[in-house]
Amino acid sequence: MKVYLSVDMEGITGLPDYTYVSSNEKNYERGRLIMTREANAVIEAAFEAGATEVVVNDSHSKMNNIIIEELHQEAQLITGDVKPFSMVQGLTADFDAAIFVGYHARAGQKGVMSHAMTWGVRNMWIDDHVIGELGFNAMVAGHYGVPVVMVAGDDCAAEEAHKLIENVKTVAVKETISRSSVKSLTPAKAREKLKLATGEALSGRKSIQPVTASDAPVLKIEFTNYGEAEWAALMPGTVLEPGTCIVSYKAKNILEAYQAMLVMTELAMRTTFC
Numbered sequence: 001m002k003v004y005l006s007v008d009m010e011g012i013t014g015l016p017d018y019t020y021v022s023s024n025e026k027n028y029e030r031g032r033l034i035m036t037r038e039a040n041a042v043i044e045a046a047f048e049a050g051a052t053e054v055v056v057n058d059s060h061s062k063m064n065n066i067i068i069e070e071l072h073q074e075a076q077l078i079t080g081d082v083k084p085f086s087m088v089q090g091l092t093a094d095f096d097a098a099i100f101v102g103y104h105a106r107a108g109q110k111g112v113m114s115h116a117m118t119w120g121v122r123n124m125w126i127d128d129h130v131i132g133e134l135g136f137n138a139m140v141a142g143h144y145g146v147p148v149v150m151v152a153g154d155d156c157a158a159e160e161a162h163k164l165i166e167n168v169k170t171v172a173v174k175e176t177i178s179r180s181s182v183k184s185l186t187p188a189k190a191r192e193k194l195k196l197a198t199g200e201a202l203s204g205r206k207s208i209q210p211v212t213a214s215d216a217p218v219l220k221i222e223f224t225n226y227g228e229a230e231w232a233a234l235m236p237g238t239v240l241e242p243g244t245c246i247v248s249y250k251a252k253n254i255l256e257a258y259q260a261m262l263v264m265t266e267l268a269m270r271t272t273f274c
Contacts, residue, residue, distance in 0.1 A: 003051045003202065004095040004146065005075075006087050006137060007039050009060035010104040010113035011153025013173040013190035017180040018113065021060065034187050035060075035102060036067045038173075041191035042101055042152075043072040045198035055095075059087035060102070085255075086262055088137050093144040097205045099198065103153035103161075106132020111156030112176050117261070120268045122245070123222040126213050126257065135164050135211070136258060142210035143254045149208050150201035152194055154182065167208045169201035213254040220248045221264055228268035235263050 009021045012035045020031035043054050057078040058066045063086075064079050071077055083089035091098065105111025107121050109132075116124050116132045124131055126139065134157065138148045150169040151161035158170035171193050174184035185193070223229045223245045232247045233240040237260075239248045247264060251257035 001049070001051045001096045001202065002053045002094055003046045003055070004091050004098045004141075005039065005042060005046075005054060005056045006059045006091075006098065006100050007035065007056060007066065008087065008100070008102040008104065008133070008153075009035055009065060010102065010115075011157050011173070012038055012102040013187050014182075014184045016112060016182045016184075021113065023062070023065075032065045032067060033070070035065060036070045037187060038101060038152075038191060038194065039066060039075075040070070040072045041194040042099060042198050043075045045195040046099075046202060047074060049199045049202040051202070055090055057087065057089050057091075085140065085258060087133060088140045088258070091141055091144060091146065093146065095144070095146045097149045097202055098138075098141045098146050099150045099152075099201065100134060100137065100148060100161075101152045101194070103134050103151055103157045105154070105156035105160055106130070106134070109156060109160075110176055110179075112154045112174065112179065112182055114156065114179060117265045118269055120224050120228045120271070121221060121265060122224050123220075124261065125220040126217045126254070128218075128220075132160065134160055136261065138164060138211040139213045139254050140258055142212040145210055147205060147208040147210045149205045150197055152197070165208065165211055167204070169197050169204070171197045213257070216250065216252060217254055217257050218248060218250050219257040219260055220246055221261065222246045223268050225271065227271040227273070231267040231270050232264035234267060235260065238264065
């Protein structure tokens with residue numbers, strides 16, 4: 001059994017705000033240590049459940065947060081930036097299951113540090129179905145026939161996962177009070193729950209169907225201001241919808257839609273005055 005693990009940071013246990021997830025902030029080193037230990041709990045449980053290989057993709061910001069010296073020695077780590085497929089880099093049809101850890105709710109929704117890829121995105125859609133990072137990443141996994149069997153993060157991410165993936169196992173390691181405050185489990189208790197849930201999720205993986213998109217999906221991204229939309233619309237093939245900050249792109253498949261999203265959001269972040 002081959003297991004893919006995508007680890008974001010905003011949904012990691014005990015992390016309430018940006019000071020834990022931004023590399024130049026005072027609490028970042030604490031945050032990345034908790035993140036690494038949380039990944040280890042899932043990796044250990046995956047091997048105990050019969051995994052022969054576990055590939056971990058660091059999926060936050062510059063994607064070099066996980067401390068490799070502290071990572072489970074049998075895991076393999078994908079780290080660094082730029083990655084052609086960002087949060088799902090390295091995911092292929094060879095995997096039997098995918099697990100998302102440290103995830104958060106989509107932009108514009110209640111949840112700890114909720115957003116979608118960048119702070120400049122208000123909404124994203126695939127074929128008029130609103131999605132966030134969780135949904136988009138699950139669709140890429142689905143393209144390869146890989147089910148997302150477990151999602152861990154705050155309570156709002158867990159709720160989003162249940163709406164998207166039938167029978168998915170979730171672990172809510174913290175409860176949202178506001179976008180920058182939480183009621184959290186301790187890291188030790190969270191790791192205990194993650195290990196238990198990972199074993200259950202992998203043993204029940206055949207009851208979970210991959211999340212799939214249409215053959216030629218239409219991607220739409222609503223940006224927070226018109227300048228961001230103008231930058232995104234510079235990408236060939238895009239259309240800026242009149243009177244809105246929505247930029248659309250008709251893709252050949254979900255993989256092209258995903259890369260289009262990466263390009264559009266990176267272009268949008270070039271806006272210098274908000």
